[in-house]
Amino acid sequence: MQVLWFKRDLRLSDHLPLFEAMRNAKHHGLVLPLYIHEPSQIADAHTARQHQLFVHECLDDLKQQFAQVGGYLHEELGEAVDVLARLHAQFKFTHVWAHQETTQLAQYRRDQAVAAWCKSMGVALHELPQNNVQRATFMVNPFAEKINFQTYLDRAAQEEIKNPAGRNLQAFFAPQPAVELNRATVPLAAGDDKPLRMIGGRAQARAVAAKFFTPAKLRSYPFSISSPLKAWSGCSRLSPYLAYGVVSDREVLQKLNALVNRVHGQGDATHIAKVEDAARFYVDRLIWRQGYLQQLENHTGLETDAFYCDEPAEVNEEFLNAWQQGRTGFAYVDACQRFLQQTGWLNMRARATLVSFACVQLGLPWQPVALFLAQQFLDFEPAIHYGQVRIASGTSHFSQMLVYDPLKQQAEQDPKGEFVKRWLPEHGTANYPAPIVDNAESLKLGKARLHAMRQSRLD
Incomplete structure (x- = not known):
């Protein structure tokens, strides 16, 4: 038997591990599609209730996709290695198929633990690439093809995408395990759902x-x-x-x-x-x-590593709380934060403005800023999130120092005050606080601090 392990790849179309598992069913056995609800990942500080509910909606849709091709999706609760060990004891599967994922440290370490378990049990683990990402261990397979992204784009636009929709693949699926998961037993992620977030599913x-x-x-x-x-x-x-x-x-x-x-x-x-x-x-x-x-x-340490020895370490809790709650006295910043809290989404420039204001003008360390926003962004994707946070906070290797003046951003992006009026109704009333810092002075001090920090690395 083979296990087809779904993680952050909740679809059937253009799913190479699915295709390969089905193609090899004759040689390696029937396929058990599996999703694991992992308590450690649910409890991870990056994960919020909105993410969990979005995933559940995606899983419900994925189950329908499987049903339409004669299959099923089996859900389990537990840590990945424990679940695989339990299933192996029952079914003696010989292969695990999954996508290679570029993700946060907790999930990367989980994947390493699964790889180690598979090796110890003599189970073949196939982690297939996606997004044209080249794994650091690329050279261990000299026959693998390494292509630039432009070539990948050209091929992606032309190559036929494998989609099992409309086919009856029932003969390729292993008998479904008798015990089905009751989702009510899955631990709840932290926080509340967002009323205006997008709904999951294909x-x-x-x-x-x-x-x-x-x-x-x-x-x-x-x-x-x-x-x-x-x-x-x-x-x-x-x-x-x-x-x-x-x-x-x-x-x-x-x-x-x-x-x-x-x-x-x-x-x-x-x-x-x-x-x-x-x-x-x-x-x-x-x-x-x-x-x-x-x-x-x-660079898997992007999530944790300090690139500069004198990055801010002290957290001003008053500033952090005001920024998180949208109570800084900077109307555009606060409106962006309130909008995000309702929708789970912001455009890229507004995201950069939030980070820049917090880290440059308020002097907050990038780590708690990044972690809070990871919980707020429904589309949290570790590589993009940490890459952008490090740039906007001035703590990346990016050569250009990008600082977003919140007053300038408001003048350019919300000149008539429509956005602020809608998402920050208390603005202009006695209930709205005065600016928490002086804009010009905090920009001047923040830029000087970033310049000195960057210069110290060059010296």
């Missing part, structure tokens, strides 16, 4: 993609991403579905390519050129995503 992802991938939406995309006012409806909003593998990057690229091809058969040359420009702009963001993933793959 059907939801397809609806979101269909809404975005139109000529009009794509053309407006480059002009919609900076302001939270426009970004809410102007961005693709596919990030949570990419983060949990509900859709693959290859599927998104093919959607984009199909749209551009359709446009070529319609409209005038000017319209076609604008759609093509917007498509390239969108692809650039996917390239950035892959770059962040590769960065974390190459």
Whole structure:
């Protein structure tokens, strides 16, 4: 028997481990699709209730996908090694198939523990690559193909994506274990759900993609991403579905390519050129995503390591609490924080503004800032999150120092005060606090501190 282990890859389409497990069923045995609810991962400080509920919705949808091809998804509760050991004692499976994942340290160590257990039990573990990320141990397989991302993009746009939908694969599945998990027994993640967050599942992802991938939406995309006012409806909003593998990057690229091809058969040359420009702009963001993933793959300590010996270590609890609650007296910052608390989402520039204000102007260490925002972002993807936090806090190796003046951001991104008025109703009343720091002075001191910190590494 073979185990097909799902983690942050909650789909059947473009799922190479699924395809390989099915293809090898004749030689290695029937397939048991498995998802494990792991108490240690649920209790991890990055995980919030909104993430857990989103995953549950994705699992419900995935179960429907399996049912439509004659299969099932088996859920278990426990630590990964313990669950696999329990199943192995019962079924004596010989192979485990999974995606290679570039993720936070707790999950990376879990994957290492599973690999060690498989080796000790003589079970073949197949971790197949995704997102064109090259594992640091790449050279152990000299026959593996290493391609640049542009080549990957070109192929992804053209290659047929394997999708089992519409097929009857019942003969490939192992008999379903008799005991089904009662989700009520799964421990609850910390925090509360967010009232305006996106809903999980493949059907939801397809609806979101269909809404975005139109000529009009794509053309407006480059002009919609900076302001939270426009970004809410102007961005693709596919990030949570990419983060949990509900859709693959290859599927998104093919959607984009199909749209551009359709446009070529319609409209005038000017319209076609604008759609093509917007498509390239969108692809650039996917390239950035892959770059962040590769960065974390190459440097797993991005989540924990201090790059500078004099990074801030002391936490001003008053400042941290005011920032977390959206009570800093800086209206744009506070409105972004309140918006995030309701929706679980912010556009990239607003995220950078929150981090920059907290770390540069309030002098907070990046670690508690990053951890709090990880809990707030529904689309938390460790590589992207920590990569962006380190840049916006000035604690990365990025050569350029990026500091976002909150008053300038408000003037540029919310000139009429519409965003602030909607998400910070107490602004302008006696209940709203005065600014917690002086803007000009805190910017000056923060920039000087960052410059000195960076210079000390060069000296």
